[in-house]
Amino acid sequence: MMKRQAEKEQGSTSSRSKRSRIPELVDETATSLYDDVVAIVEAKFELLKIELAERVSVLVTAAILGVIFVVGAGYFVTTLALLAGELLGHPFLGYLLVSMLFLSCFLFFTRFKPLFLKTQIQKILLSLHDSNK
Numbered sequence: 001m002m003k004r005q006a007e008k009e010q011g012s013t014s015s016r017s018k019r020s021r022i023p024e025l026v027d028e029t030a031t032s033l034y035d036d037v038v039a040i041v042e043a044k045f046e047l048l049k050i051e052l053a054e055r056v057s058v059l060v061t062a063a064i065l066g067v068i069f070v071v072g073a074g075y076f077v078t079t080l081a082l083l084a085g086e087l088l089g090h091p092f093l094g095y096l097l098v099s100m101l102f103l104s105c106f107l108f109f110t111r112f113k114p115l116f117l118k119t120q121i122q123k124i125l126l127s128l129h130d131s132n133k
Contacts, residue, residue, distance in 0.1 A: 077098055085094025109117050 081094040081098040082091060083094065084097045085091035088094060088097070
């Protein structure tokens, strides 16, 4: 009989220790889960910052290249106008010729083929977007 009482007491002690460990395990699990979620959120923010920095750098690079292209194209057009003016004998005729070329291009794209330029730009942008993946 004493043996049974000792076993009962030992069983109740072990069940008490198991019961007292359950809140500790739940607390440890909740703390670990919270730490993991915080680490994942921080990693997502870092990834977002890296992707944003990459996109901004692409835009800034495109803007710088666009400015360089516009300045170069301006000098090239001026050179063509001066050359044409030299060949025609009067500098203003060269500028008139180049201006008429640009105005005729403007007239062509606005009156005769207004959607042509839009569709070509869309095709270029879509092909650039597809090649980045």
